[in-house]
Amino acid sequence: MEKVILDVDTGIDDALAILYAVESGALDILGITAVNGNVPLQNVTKNTLKVLQLAGRQDIKVYPGASEPYLKEAQHVFHIHGKDGIGNALDDMTVEGTEENLFAADFIIESVNKYPGEVTIILVGPLTNLALALKKAPEIAGLIKRIVVMGGAVDCPGNITPAAEFNIHADAEAAKVVFHKGLDITLVGLDVTSQTMMDLSDIETLAGTKYYDFIKQSTDVYRKYGEELYGRNSCALHDPLTVGYVLDESLITTREVYTDVEITGELSYGQTIADFSNRLGQQPNMKVSLEVDSGRFVKHFIDTLGNQKS
Ligand code: BDR
Ligand code: CA
Numbered sequence: 001m002e003k004v005i006l007d008v009d010t011g012i013d014d015a016l017a018i019l020y021a022v023e024s025g026a027l028d029i030l031g032i033t034a035v036n037g038n039v040p041l042q043n044v045t046k047n048t049l050k051v052l053q054l055a056g057r058q059d060i061k062v063y064p065g066a067s068e069p070y071l072k073e074a075q076h077v078f079h080i081h082g083k084d085g086i087g088n089a090l091d092d093m094t095v096e097g098t099e100e101n102l103f104a105a106d107f108i109i110e111s112v113n114k115y116p117g118e119v120t121i122i123l124v125g126p127l128t129n130l131a132l133a134l135k136k137a138p139e140i141a142g143l144i145k146r147i148v149v150m151g152g153a154v155d156c157p158g159n160i161t162p163a164a165e166f167n168i169h170a171d172a173e174a175a176k177v178v179f180h181k182g183l184d185i186t187l188v189g190l191d192v193t194s195q196t197m198m199d200l201s202d203i204e205t206l207a208g209t210k211y212y213d214f215i216k217q218s219t220d221v222y223r224k225y226g227e228e229l230y231g232r233n234s235c236a237l238h239d240p241l242t243v244g245y246v247l248d249e250s251l252i253t254t255r256e257v258y259t260d261v262e263i264t265g266e267l268s269y270g271q272t273i274a275d276f277s278n279r280l281g282q283q284p285n286m287k288v289s290l291e292v293d294s295g296r297f298v299k300h301f302i303d304t305l306g307n308q309k310s
Contacts, residue, residue: 001028003118009037009125010047012081012222017239022055030111031061033104037125039085041067049097050090058097065104066128069171082221089218105133116143124150124239131174146184150242152272153190154288165190169270175261185286192292193238210308244297253291256284
């Protein structure tokens with residue numbers, strides 16, 4: 001089984017990505033690292049513990065990481081993910097587990113040193129934790145198997161500004177660090193994730209299964225936001241698609257290209273710029289995602305979660 005670390009800012013779609021990864025049965029999840037992002041770090045950590053408890057997987061440890069971006073001020077998106085970050089769907093749950101004492105960046109360093117060349121890091125929040133790990137221990141760059149990042153928009157508009165996608169915009173300086181360390185990077189951006197819409201009708205097919213109530217309730221606020229944005233009561237499975245790609249690379253068509261992130265522009269801060277015509281004459285530093293088989297992916301996601309009895 002592929003060894004993975006999930007780096008999350010839970011987040012409704014982060015919660016879905018965690019459940020998908022856990023229930024896929026195909027990943028050896030070494031641990032989950034939490035980062036400030038959609039909501040403040042303490043909510044992220046608590047939400048992650050709750051989601052693991054819902055899944056009955058308290059054996060998976062949660063490592064709290066950066067509570068602020070690398071340089072800029074934190075910005076949160078309660079209007080998309082609800083007051084607590086998971087649409088208040090688990091308000092009645094008492095958290096049984098506790099977070100680890102080890103800082104997320106140190107857990108990343110420790111794990112990569114323990115399993116050189118074997119660890120895939122799936123990042124579905126701002127890239128602060130990995131940037132901090134790379135600054136503290138630059139030698140781990142050569143030891144990480146690959147990273148798969150939900151972030152950016154290389155050939156479509158942004159979702160937090162006209163130019164930028166949320167995870168990259170939330171900490172563009174951290175993204176800048178991560179993009180230029182010679183890592184094997186796949187960027188799963190809005191170009192593909194915004195095509196993976198889950199409708200209420202998809203959710204209804206889960207009725208009677210383990211995660212139906214959680215998915216229906218948690219996505220309520222998220223689907224309303226989708227209605228405003230896309231005119232459709234549905235939500236984009238941004239973070240789950242990133243896990244989906246690790247489970248089955250054939251879901252996404254990628255292209256190797258030199259890509260950088262803007263950190264100085266007033267209107268373009270956080271924009272991911274892929275040099276498709278090689279104007280900069282640089283070697284490709286990542287694979288960016290251009291097309292997705294969304295029907296096959298959404299079905300696999302729903303089937304994986306729907307297979308769990310309540
Ligand atoms: C990304 O931003 C967050 O709000 C989501 O959790 C996802 O990781 C989409 O732009
Ligand atoms: Ca996220």
